[in-house]
Amino acid sequence: MPRVAFYAPMKPPTHPVPSGDRAFARALMTAIATDDADVSLVSTVQTHESKGEATRQVAIRDKARAEAARICARHAAAPPDLWVTYHNYYKAPDFIGHAVTSELGIPYVQIEASRARKRLTGPWAEFAAAAESAIDAADVVFYLTANDLITLERHRPAGQRLVNLRPFLPQTDLPAAADPARHLPRMLSAGMMRHGDKLASYRIIADTLGELGDHDWQLDIAGDGPARPEVEQLMAPFGDRVRFLGQLDAAQMRAAYGNTALFFWPGVHEGFGMVYLEAQAAGVPVIAQDRPGVRDVLAPGPYPSPEDGAAALATRIAEMLGDAAQCRARGLAARQTIQRDHLLTSARDTFWRAVAPLLENRS
Numbered sequence: 199m200p201r202v203a204f205y206a207p208m209k210p211p212t213h214p215v216p217s218g219d220r221a222f223a224r225a226l227m228t229a230i231a232t233d234d235a236d237v238s239l240v241s242t243v244q245t246h247e248s249k250g251e252a253t254r255q256v257a258i259r260d261k262a263r264a265e266a267a268r269i270c271a272r273h274a275a276a277p278p279d280l281w282v283t284y285h286n287y288y289k290a291p292d293f294i295g296h297a298v299t300s301e302l303g304i305p306y307v308q309i310e311a312s313r314a315r316k317r318l319t320g321p322w323a324e325f326a327a328a329a330e331s332a333i334d335a336a337d338v339v340f341y342l343t344a345n346d347l348i349t350l351e352r353h354r355p356a357g358q359r360l361v362n363l364r365p366f367l368p369q370t371d372l373p374a375a376a377d378p379a380r381h382l383p384r385m386l387s388a389g390m391m392r393h394g395d396k397l398a399s400y401r402i403i404a405d406t407l408g409e410l411g412d413h414d415w416q417l418d419i420a421g422d423g424p425a426r427p428e429v430e431q432l433m434a435p436f437g438d439r440v441r442f443l444g445q446l447d448a449a450q451m452r453a454a455y456g457n458t459a460l461f462f463w464p465g466v467h468e469g470f471g472m473v474y475l476e477a478q479a480a481g482v483p484v485i486a487q488d489r490p491g492v493r494d495v496l497a498p499g500p501y502p503s504p505e506d507g508a509a510a511l512a513t514r515i516a517e518m519l520g521d522a523a524q525c526r527a528r529g530l531a532a533r534q535t536i537q538r539d540h541l542l543t544s545a546r547d548t549f550w551r552a553v554a555p556l557l558e559n560r561s
Contacts, residue, residue: 200557202230203240203278203304207262208290210242216445217390218472223284225368225472226309229545230282240278241265246290250321259324262293269294270301277302279557283332284309288317291328296335305556308333309340309363310469313349334358338552343470345490361552365470365495366545367479372537373452375481378459378529379522384416385515386458386482388451388473391423395467400425402464402487402508404432407440409512415439415519417462420446420454455480459525460518464504464511465492475540478532483525485515497535499528 204227211223230237243265245258281304286292292308299306311333317326333339334355340363341347350360387403389396407417417436419429422445433440446454455461461477462485470491474484478497486492488501502510518525 200235200279202235202237202280202282203298204230204237204282204284205239205241205292205295206284207243207245207292207294208285208287209244209246211239212242213244218469219285221472222310222365225366225542225545226282226284228368229366229542229549232546232550235550237282238278240269240281241294243294244290245293245325247322247325248289252321255322255325259293259328263297266294266297266301269298273298273302277304279560280305280307280553282307282309283311283336285311286329286332287312288314288322288326288329291325292332293328296328296332300335305553305560306336307338307340307553307556308336310342310346311336311339311350312346313353315349315353337556340549340552343491343494345494359552361548363545363548364539365472365475366540366542367472367475367536368542370542372479372533372541374456375533376456376458376529377526378482379525381457381459382522382525383414383519384418384458385460385462385485385519386418386420386454386477387462388420388446388454389463391421391425391429393425393428396423397425397428398466399464400429400432402466402511403462404435405508406462406464406511406515407433407436409509410516413516413519415515417441418443418454418458420444420451451476452480455482458482460485460515462486462511462515465489468492470495475536479536479540481529481533483518483528483532485511485518487511495540497528497532499531 206223209219213220227237245262247255281295281299283292283295286308338359340361342365417440420443455477461482465486468491474495486501487504
């Protein structure tokens with residue numbers, strides 16, 4: 199039985215704070231594990247450093263190197279058969295997997311790695327160099343979106359395989375189908391309330407609601423975080439038409455998807471967005487902007503570009519809220535997209551087909 203070591207330098211799947219990154223790390227571990235293969239979380243050391251602080255980066259690097267030495271010593275007699283790192287990039291480089299696989303001679307796989315060579319100078323220079331070196335060392339790199347592939351292909355070392363692993367939900371079947379048209383004119387948004395890209399999406403939502411004029415609508419917002427006061431201020435002009443649900447667990451989110459007509463999230467700088475997969479699996483049509491990463495998981499349809507602004511999103515929302523038949527049809531198309539391309543079985547097959555030659559060579 200192959201033994202797979204799993205590591206997520208950005209955010210381990212055991213982290214107490216929910217996020218899309220944590221959810222997908224958990225989904226990957228579920229996909230990799232089979233009756234014939236064992237997967238274990240080999241380390242919870244986080245290397246994420248978001249502010250470009252040199253002193254903190256040195257401390258993180260040294261901690262990661264000590265962890266790598268500990269893992270090498272622990273597994274020297276019986277190394278894992280495969281090492282998988284999820285989400286290696288310039289703010290969270292994989293110091294550990296690169297070191298351990300080099301020392302123990304383990305096949306090395308990365309999932310959702312991204313290159314950023316422009317960061318080889320500046321406050322993340324050492325971290326960016328470490329991320330690049332780790333990607334270079336990987337035998338197989340699974341990319342999730344077409345946008346990720348661009349730089350991976352451009353700088354691919356000889357012999358490295360790049361394999362498309364579509365973003366997926368950790369389940370083999372779809373949940374019960376919702377009837378979104380029954381819940382018109384209610385919409386749902388869901389996202390962590392933190393400064394940066396998430397708050398930027400909330401600003402676009404507020405601007406869009408302001409463009410809806412006299413149209414009948416209601417919005418539920420699932421999520422919480424340090425930027426909640428700013429989000430509440432953005433939504434204050436709309437009074438009780440906006441309802442804050444707070445942070446919801448998985449069961450509560452499923453209920454929320456089942457009680458809405460539209461899922462509305464612009465998707466500023468989303469890698470792809472687990473919430474899009476979840477909403478569409480329930481048969482809820484999505485209102486989003488046509489952005490890299492996001493477009494890889496959405497059912498075919500008209501999505502306004504970011505350059506078209508809030509007015510274009512408002513026009514699309516008004517069309518959907520005023521047309522129950524279109525709402526149902528778009529929800530069905532979304533559900534079919536998830537069934538075809540974004541469930542566990544497809545991801546598991548893709549992963550094991552790609553890594554099988556590595557294990558055969560090792561044996």
